[in-house]
Amino acid sequence: MEEGKDRKEKPKVVVLGQPTCLASLEQLYSHKFNFLNPETSNLSLQHFLTLHQPSSILAILCSTRSSLNAPVLRLLPSLRLIITVSAGTDHIDLHECRRRGIQVAGAGALVSEDVADLAVALLVDVMQKISARDRCFRTQHHAIPWDFPLPSKLSGRRVGIIGLGRIGMEVAKRLECFGCIILYHSRHQKKDVSYPFFSSPIELATTCNSLVLCCALNEQTKHIINREVMLALGKGGFIVNVGRGGLVDEKQLVNCLMEGEIGGAGLDVFEDEPHVPKELLTMNNVVLSPHCATFTAESLMNMCELVEGNLEAFFSNKPLITPVISVE
Template sequence: MPDRPHILTGFHFTKATLASFGERCRIVGHMDSPTPTAADIPPGTAGTVQAIVSTGSVGISDAMMAALPRLSLFCCYGTGYERVDLDAARRRGIMVTHGADANAPDVAELAVGILLASTRRLVRADKMIRRGEWKQRIPNRFGPIAGLTGGRVGILGLGAIGLEVARRLKGFDVEIGYCNRSKRSDVDFPYFPDVMALATWCDYLIVCLRSDASNRHIINADVLKALGPRGHVVNISRGWAVDEKAIAHALRNDIIEGAALDVFDQEPYTGTELLELDKLVMTPHFGGGTEHAQRRMTDLVCRNLDNHFAGKPVASPVPEFREWANAADAPRPR
C-alpha cells in the first residue's frame, strides 16, 4: 500500500479535526509559529511535504515554498488567505484553497453579537457591576445609549458573510447599506461605491470584506472621522483591514463612540495599546469557532485534500485560482 500524502499543519486544530486529516494523510509535523519560516519546518520533513493545512492569517511566503520542493497544495482553514503569496504559489505550481463560505453563518452571528456588545456597552456594564459601582450609585458614566433601532448599518463587503449579517440585522429595525466590489442585483439595499461614502452615511460599520493586499488598512483615520462621534466599527474579516493605531486614536479622542474587533493585525494580539481602551470590545478570532463551522470547514479541507491527491480539481480554490484549478496545467501531486 503506497504511503499516504505527507502534510504539515500550521494552526492549532482540534483533535477531531486532526483525526479527520490523519485518516487520509500522514501528518508529519506541526508549525506553531504565527509567522513560520523555513526554520520552523520540522527536521527531516522538507523533502516529503506535499501539502500544508493552515490559515490565511498565518499564510506562506515564497521562501517557505522554496524550502518544500514537493509542495503542491496549500489549504486555508477559513475564508481568508491574505498572507499567502499567490504570485509565488502560481509560479511554483502550488494550488491554494480556502474555506469559502463554510463558516459564514457563524461569523455573521458573532458580528451581530459584538456589534450589540459595543453599542449597548455590555462589557463595560459588566465590569461596572463587578467593581461594585452599581450598588455605590456612581453616576452613569456611559451617557445616553442610542441602540440599534432606527440606525443605519453599513456592511463593507456583501459576500457570503455580509449577506448573513444583513439577514440577521433585518429583525433590528435598521437601515442597511453596503459597499462591494460591484453592485449586486439580488439585494435592494442602498449601494455605495466606496468606503468613505458608506462611512459618511452609516452609524455602524461592519467590515466583512475578503482582506488582501489591496485593502490593507482600508479602515483608516479618514474613514473613522467620516463615521463620526456616534459611530461604531466591527471587524470580523481580517485584522489588517483596520488600522489599529487609528482605531486607538479615534476611541481615545471620541472621534468614534466604540469598536469591536474579533481579528487583529498580528495574532495572537500581544500589544498593550488596545487593552487600555474601555470603549473597545475584543474577542480572540473565534467567529468561526462553533462546532458547526468547525465541522463544515474540516469537511471542506478534506474534500480539497482528497480531490487534489486523486488528480481531480479542488473543491474550493481561492477566487484568483478558480480557472487554473480546472485547467490542464493545474497543479498535480508531486
C-alpha cells in the same frame, strides 16, 4: 515494520500555524494522511522538512497564523496543494501559487454564518455596553450602576457593510431582523442587491452611523478605514471588524477612540496579532475578541470534513470542493 511501512505510504501533509481543527483531524483521519507538524519539534521549518524528504510532500494545511510566502513555498519543490481553514487568503502568496501551479482551497461558505453571528454580537455588545456593564456590575458588588453611560439603540441604525460577499450578506440578513437600514461598499456594485451602494468608504461612513468590515485584506483594502473615514463616521459611530486587522489603521483607531471622535469598536481581528494595543484593553467602549469568529463546535467538525474532502479530492485527482485556485 508493516505499520511503519504503511505510515510512510500515506500522503504527507505539512501542518503550519496550528489550525484549531488539527487535533480532531488527526484523531479522525490519521489512518489516511500523515500529518507532519513542525511545532511538535524544536527544529527550524527548513530542518524539519529536510528530515521528511521535502520532494515527497505535495500538500500543506495551514491557518492564518502561518505566512506562506515565496521563500516558505520554495522549501517544498513538489508542493501542489494548500488548504487553509480560513475564509481569507491574505496569508498565502496566491501569485506565487498560480505561477507554480499550486492549487489552493479555502473554507468557502462554511464559516460565513459563524462570522456573521459574531459581527452582530460585537455590534450589539458595544452599542448596548453589555460587556462594560457586566464588568462594572461585578466590581461594584452588584450595585446597580445608574450613572453608567447610556447605550445606543440598534433598531433603525444605518449600518454600512464593507465587503458584501458571503459573510457581508449574512450580516445584512441578520441586521435587517433588528430593523437596521443596510448600506454597502464593495469593489463593484451588485446588480441583484437592493441595498444602496456607495463607491467609497468615506461616502458610506458619511451616510451611516455604524460600519461592519467583512472584506478581504489586500493592497487595495489596506487601511481602508483611515482617520478620514472615522471622522466621517462621527462621534456616535461604531466600527466592527471581523475581516482582517489591516483593514483598519489601528493607530488612528486608538486615537479616535481616545479623543471621542467615534463612539466605539468591536474587534475580532488586529493588525499585529496576537498583540493588541494596550490602550484598547482599558476602554469601556471597545469589545475585544481573540480572532475566534469561526471557533464553534459545529464548524470545527464541519471544517474537519471539508479538509478531509479536499485532501481526498486532490489525492484522487478530482476537483477541489472549495477551490480558491484550481488547476486550469
